[in-house]
Amino acid sequence: MDGRDTYGEGTYGRGTTTYDEGAGRRPSAGRRPRVGLVAGGLGAYWPQFPELLPQLRRSAARVSERMRALDADVVDVGFVSDAREGAEAADRLRAADCDLIVGFLTTYMTATMLVPVAQRGGAPVLLINLQPTEAMDHDAFGTGQWLAYCGACPLPEMANAFARVGVPFRSVSGHVEDERAWSRIARWTRAAGVRAALRTGRHGLMGHLYPGMYDVSTDLTMVPGSFGGHVEVLEFDDLRVRTEAVGEKEVAAKLTEAREVFTLDDSVAGDDLEWAARVACGLDRLVGDFDLDSLAYYHRGLDGEIHERLGAGMILGASLLTARGVPAAGEYELRTSLAMLVCDRLGGGGSFTELQALDFRDGVVEMGHDGPGHLAIGEHRPLLRGLGVYHGKRGWGVSVELDVRHGPVTLVGLGQTRDGRYRLVAAEGEVVGGPLLRIGNTTSRVDFGADPGEWTDAWSASGVGHHWALATGRLLPDLRAFADLTGTELVEVGTAPGPGPGPGPGVGISAGPHCVA
Secondary structure, three states, rough: OOOOOOOOOOOOOOOOOOOOOOOOOOOOOOOEEEEEEEEOOOOOOHHHOOOOHHHHHHHHHHHHHHHHHHOOOOEEEEEEHHHHHHHHHHHHHHHOOOOEEEEEOOOOOHHHHHHHHHHHOOEEEEEEEEEOOOOOOOOOOOOOHHHHOOHHOOOOHHHHHHHHHHHOOOEEEEOOOHHHHHHHHHHHHHHHEEEEEEEEHHHEEEEOOOOOOOOOOOOHHHHHHHOOOOOEEEHHHHHHHHHHHOOHHHHHHHHHHHHHEEOOOOOOOOOHHHHHHHHHHHHHHHHOOOOOOOEEEEEOOOOOOHHHHHHOOOOOHHHHHHHHHOOOOOOOHHHHHHHHHHHHHHHOOOEEEEEEEEEOOOOEEEEEOOOOOOOHHHHOOOOEEEOOOOOOOOOOOOEEEEOOOEEEEEEEEEOOOOOOOOEEEEEEEEOOOOOOOOOOOEEEEEEOOOOOHHHHHHHHHOOOOEEEEEEEEOOHHHHHHHHHHOOOEEEEEEOOOOOOOOOOOEEEEOOOOOOOO
């Protein structure tokens, strides 16, 4: 999978945890992408070369088989030979509500056969040109055999026609058993899965903005405007009534789960752990009752009253939710919970993260957060630590302490521009070992191959905002495909030459609503 380091489907892989009786529905982990498939060729060839169409149909059947192996639901509408059949296929694909449509160019075909699919299909279109084998047998082949290899012939025609009718163009060329080509096709399929997760997602936003955080403030309408989906505005009382209804059996089961998952530090008070378990059960009910795919929350509270205690008790439950595919972010960070969802659906997890400190001696950036962590991507067994005070917040209780698994990682943030549009911001680095604070934070040391100060300046200049997701693996290729499918600007922060007297980290806009092959 492009060298990415993904987490497994065990207890804390996506969508594996079920609820206790009465605790509500299991949270959705997002449906598999629905990929429409249409193959085609020029019907004028069939009477001229009787063996050609059966050969092309065999290739189309093999492509359909391989598409189904990409963890996708494939809607195969068959083989088209002229513009009328292309239009009929377009209507069938539109009715199927696809997340991605794949047009297989088996030989030459006219643009009139696929333009209706691109215009009416209701989904982004990927054209694939996969010839039967690596190369022709030039000594043995005649015209009929050659035509089975000329799927590349109509590709420039399709690109030109798509551009002139206003449809984004993207393609993959190779041969039917070409693993490099299938790796690229899989990337587009994964990106379509993320698009589907956001297009059908339900995102909870509970509480209120952390006072003074202008960057966190966002326009809720831009969520469906940018990606689709729905934002469910929740009150902390929605959590309160569900937490009050939790029974002792549920609390006991959650305590058992916590002890199985975490190492408990001696600083954890029994009453605080029990309260965190009770709130976690309430969160399970909340997510189930509102059918949430993500959650962002914050509430300040005062003088130890119930809402303050609820806000302070959420880290355990939010971490457990995040680890099983329902990302939860504190500080009312809706955009970061969406970024975490993108990372999770790409197989990289995604832990709630901010800048913490710079280590110029070791050349690393330390980042993490004092809130929920993604337990499924930790380097070691996560620790629960008791805190008498949450810095900058009201309340006290238990917090999660972990280090993200060492190796390649990708930062993914969702910024908002002056004109209100969302933009993805990303960078790749490597989590390395070294000393970590023991203060109940999820903290990692990330090496970006650059001076930590220069990299931090470049990252901050990208417009990312206060928080982002830290995911395992190298996700930039998938993020480029996702940005293309959704028409979202992608800003990459890397080691390109930047302003000043010498080379340093740079910021570049590298993807968006344009041609990506």
